[in-house]
Amino acid sequence: MxxxxxxxxxxxxxxxxxxxxxxxxxxxxxxxxxxxxxxxxxxxxxxxxxxxxxxxxxxxxEAHGHVTWGAIDSLFKISLFGAEDAQYYIDTIKKFVADNPDLPVYEGAGWENPFFGPEGPSRKILDEICSDRPMLMWSHDKHSVWVNTHVLELCGIDKDTTVPAGNVIEREPDGTPGGTLREFAAIALIDSVRPVFTKEHYKKAVDWIQRDLARHGVTAILDPVLDPEEEAIAAIKELNENGELICKLRGAFKSSEIDSYKHIDDFPKIRDAVDSHMFKIDQVKIFADGVVEGKTAYLKQPYEGETYTGDPIWEPEHLNEFCKKVDELGFDIHVHAIGDAAVAMTLDAIDAAKTADPDRDRRPVITHLQIVDPADYHRLADHKVAVVTNPYWHFKYRGFFEDIEVPYLGERAYHEYPMKSMQDAGIILGGASDYNVTPIPAPLRGIQIGATRVGIDEDPNDMELVLAPEERMSVEDMVEVFTKGNAYSMRMDDITGSVEVGxxxxxxxxxxxxxxxxxxxxxxxxxxxxxxxxxxxxxxx
The missing domain is CATH 2.30.40.10 (Urease, subunit C, domain 1)
Known part of the structure; x- marks a missing residue:
């Protein structure tokens, strides 16, 4: 029965x-x-x-949601999301410090680039709030951190400090670090002052976020940055063993920004130790570039009015070899690529892996894809890349579109975040919130924006508001993106993603x-x- x-x-x-x-x-x-x-x-x-x-x-x-660090942000840090102006950040941080005067470190998340100039927020703003303890505030996209002078001094970051290509220390006119660090090798310079969260913190955070996602209809999640040096993996494993995971959870190991091969030989051991129906780690996360708002996205053509195209985070040969190693260990790559040059470089790395082992059943994942060269569509289709898009962002976002994307990208901004044209080219599409970059990870919102290409509560018939109307998807197609397409990207299409017997x-x-x-x-x-x-x-x- x-x-x-x-x-x-x-x-x-x-x-x-x-x-x-x-x-x-x-x-x-x-x-x-x-x-x-x-x-x-x-x-x-x-x-x-x-x-x-x-x-x-x-x-x-949810095929790409930072559920561990996003939930940690929500439960244990200063929330800076939802601002209307920069003063909101100052007032919120001041109140938190006043309410919690004895904390050894103040960490927050959620500030947005458009409220500051190209150099990002200044250390001096935080100095006026607290100058004798570390203060570090993550941007909403997690690609920049704003710190006070005390952090710079503790970590020895000064006029002479350098970072790898693709990373930036924003500076004042005399070369003094200004307080904003962009991309993960630069951000790694402050690792010594970041708060350390315990397994119990992560257990509480994961339990909270899976229940929050469940109220939006989500039954499976992929966390794309599981760090072997943090307690998140142990926390999820314990929740699973205790029967407390209510959503299937999949993960991608975080590759190191400083030492690419650090921990890579441990990945298979950890994978085997956690492997179960409800929890698996089958992917390795790689950042090919940064973000447009930090001018760290890697583009084929220069930023508008400049000769600068952005720098890749990896040297191409290095990326090729690393992806071959990941492939050899039986993992799928999961690559952050914003710019079209980063997408092309990633496809070159997939070519290298396929040449080394033509017969492997690989499912490479590329996510975000703000700017994509249509000339690369056939390569995405031929490699059966799971393109995990972020439909929640596919509209003319207040502040970002007019103040950053058009000035930085020019005409390209009006055709960013393609979907329909990629679908028409036979590319497999998924969709994700990139939580907590998107603070409300409700798939119905993503489905709606993918179909209308305007923001929530905006008029889809006002073509001045519509971002790239030619890229609108049908509602049916968007449902498939958030179910069957995502299941494919996570190697779960044999067990979920559609209503079928078995x-x-x-x-x-x-x-x-x-x-x-x-x-x-x-x-x-x-x-x-x-x-x-x-x-x-x-x-x-």
Whole structure:
């Protein structure tokens, strides 16, 4: 006998035929039947649930969300998200310091580049708040850190300090470090003063974030930066062993910015030690470049009005060899690439890995892809790269678009973040929030923006607001991006991502059929229930 039978639903299966059903049965966490109400009459189940016309979809998948460090930010740091101006940051930090006068270090996250000049926020602002203890504030995109003078002095960062190509220490006119460090080799200079979080911190953080994501319909998550030197992996492993993971969790090992091969021989041992149905680490994260707002993205053509194209974080030959090593160890690469030159360089590295081992079943992942050269589309398709996009960003974002992207990219800004053209070229697409870069990681918001290319609560019929209207996706396609496409990118398409017999009973139940509401209202549709492995992990009040 089945455990439960759902009937009278609008069930969009996202199978290869994009078929619809009315009923689905579940036993021991697996789907045993998908079909019509009529065919379901012979199905026995301990519980029968009448969906009463509600929509049932495969559980949404978060294919690139920094759930460990993002949750740590939310629970244990100063939150700087949601500002309207720079004064908000100053007031928020001042209040936190006043409320917590005895902390040895003050760490926060969430400031945005448009509120400051090209050199970033100044150390002197933080000095006026606290000058005798370390203060370090991460930008919302995690590619820059703002510090006070005390941090610079403790870490020996001065006029003579240099960093590798692709990294930046912003400086005052006389060469003195100004307080903003960009990209991860530069940021690594302050590692000695960063707070250290325990396994218990991470357990609390992971438990909190999986429940928060569940209320948005998410049943599986990939954390793209799991650091072997931190306690996050041990925390997730313990939660899993105690039966406390309610979402499937996949991960990518963090490669070192300073010593690329550090820990790489340990990756297979850790992978084998944690390997289970609910928790796996099958990828290695690589940063090919930085971000446009820091002028650290690597472009084929120079930044507007300049001769500078940005620098790659890796020398091409070094990247090729590292990717071959990762491939040899049986991992998939998961590459941050913002600029078109970074995308092309990554494809060259995939070429090198394929030449070394033509027969391996690899699933390379490239994420973000703000600027992509259409000439490289066929290479992305031929290599079956999982392109994990960030639809939450695919609109003319206040401050960023007018003040940074157009001045830095020129005409390229009006065609950034392609999706439809890549889909038309046969490229496999996924979608992710990059949480907590996106502070509300709700897939319905990502689906809506991917279909409208305007911000939440903006008019999709106002073409002045629409970013690259030719890149609009259908709602059906966006649902596939956040389910089946993401499952492919995480090597989970054999167990989840669609409603099919034999797969895990991972569902999201919505109060309305999102194909029947105006696209600009999709984010308003209520998640009624989220079901993982046949168990309800979220239920709306």
């Amino acid at each position: 089945n455990d439960v039978l759902y009937k009278n639903g609008q069930i969009y299966t996202v199978d290869d035929s994009r078929s619809w059903a009315e009923a689905v049965a579940v036993k021991d966490g697996r789907i045993t039947f998908v079909g019509s109400n009529e065919d379901a009459k012979g199905i026995e189940a301990a519980e029968v649930i009448d969906l009463d016309g509600k929509m049932l979809l495969p559980g949404f998948i 797969k895990c009973a991972d569902f999201v139940i919505l109060e309305k059929n999102i194909f029947e509401v105006p696209p600009e209202d999709i984010y308003k549709v209520k998640v009624v229930q989220t079901i993982s492995e046949g168990k309800v992990i979220y239920e709306a009040e």
